Amino acid sequence: MNFEPGEEQQLLAASVARLFEDHAAQLPVDPAAQWRDYRDIGLLGLPFAEASGGLGGGAEEVMLVMEAFGRALGRAPYPSSVLLAGRLLEAVGARDLLAGLIAGDRRPVLCLYEPGRRYRWDDPATAAERADDGWLLSGAKCAVLDAGPDSVLICPATTADGLGLFAVPPGTAGVTVDLLPTPDGRRAANVRFDAVALPADAGIGDPATNRTLLAAAIDGAIAATCAEMLGAMEKLLEITVDYLGTRRQFGVAIGSFQALQHRAADMLMAIEQARSMTIHAVAMLGAAGEERGAAVAAAKALVNRAARFVGQQAIQLHGGMGLTSEYPAGAYFQRLTVLENLFGDTDHHLDTVERAGGLKAA
Structure with a gap:
């Protein structure tokens, strides 16, 4: 499966990456100012239809944003307030609450x-x-x-x-x-x-339809979480490979040891498998409920396993340094551990796939 961003999508990815990196470097953190930056760049309205006051961005654009968010270890409540609560508000027709969110005045959770x-x-x-x-x-x-x-x-x-x-x-x-x-x-x-x-x-909303609309909002948020995990894994691999190239033992960089090269290659393969399943989940977000849910659950299960593998390998390759508070590898490992259990652990999602009778082709 291939996912080649268009020119506008590449510009979006580059813009949000710069914003998230700038925010990550800011000390002390000013959450209110950062949220205004999200508003000013258009992120608060990105996933919503133009008729709802948004920018009409699709699931592919959200995936690009969340990859960059994961790479920078974003801390703003964007996934929870915009991609979960906000999408639900749009689906049920809560226009006043949605308008407040897009304007940056309200943060629903x-x-x-x-x-x-x-x-x-x-x-x-x-x-x-x-x-x-x-x-x-x-x-x-x-x-x-x-x-x-x-x-x-x-x-x-x-x-x-x-x-x-x-x-x-x-x-x-x-x-x-x-x-x-x-x-x-x-x-x-x-x-x-x-x-x-x-x-x-x-x-x-309407009690007769709320359950269906809520399920769709949750599935969209799970797909976004998979993209966030993908970005975090990519950055963690970069940190690890850089460390292997600078840490020396027996007079040479430990990255020259073939066994460690193989482990880094295994990490890359796990990330690319996770990418393919995330793209599949994004492609299936417009499908019927059970079919969509199975695709998203399968993606989350595989991304969970990849995240645990990549995180554990990164810490082992770093040794004790990987868990020190001053070094970034430990922070990425902690984020991946939290996201692994967000919206359900691996067993929960595998049960969802089984109940749906497996995956359908996109």
């Missing part, structure tokens, strides 16, 4: 998973009941990536009519947000909703 339910999101224990002229929302969500006190929380909940989606503004009474650091240095939160009173218009 999707509260997807619940304690004790692993990667199941389609039958939440969190529930919303009609009350007077609005809703009462009760339940708990866990490991909400990039959630914070300023986030608009998009919460799936069971209602009498089906799967409801509720937009909970920052500072709403009854909402508890417990911030947690992630192993790769980002932010997540456990969120609790204690009989949260919401107005009637807090419910977005």
Whole structure:
């Protein structure tokens, strides 16, 4: 399978790569300023249709952006706020919330998973009941990536009519947000909703179709995560090969040892296999639900395995230096470890492929 970017796509990739590299070099980090940069360059509107106020970028453009994001170890909540929550808002027709996101004024995050339910999101224990002229929302969500006190929380909940989606503004009474650091240095939160009173218009979308639209948004975010992992693996291989060329033993660079050359070549082969499966997943994002889900799950399973292999080989080839906080290889290994379990581990995705009866041709 081949994926050759066009001229405009190459310009996009080069522009975002420069932006992400500049952000990675900034100390101290200014998250608000960096988010404005995302807005100014058009990234906040990139994946949305022009009719929705976006730029009409496709899945291929998102893949290029996320590869660059992974290479630079991007820390902005772009994947969670734009590529997951934002796409869901567009799909369900929440235009005001989407407009706020594109303008850089709001950062929605999707509260997807619940304690004790692993990667199941389609039958939440969190529930919303009609009350007077609005809703009462009760339940708990866990490991909400990039959630914070300023986030608009998009919460799936069971209602009498089906799967409801509720937009909970920052500072709403009854909402508890417990911030947690992630192993790769980002932010997540456990969120609790204690009989949260919401107005009637807090419910977005249609309970009859929300589950289908949410599944599509998650699949798109998984494909984007695969691209992010691909970029991180590529950069980690570059760091490793550079180290092999400079570290000397027995009077020569250890990169001259054939056994280590073979291990680097194996890392490259794993990355290229991951690239092919990621491209296949991107190509299948427009397919029907189960077919699309199987393609995306197969890609995530293979990319997960590649990421673990590449990460472990990189650390072993570096020796103890690979895990020091001052050296970048350890940071890439930590990011890949976190992303390996995002949206489901390898066994979860293989189960998804099996239930779908395997892969279909693109």
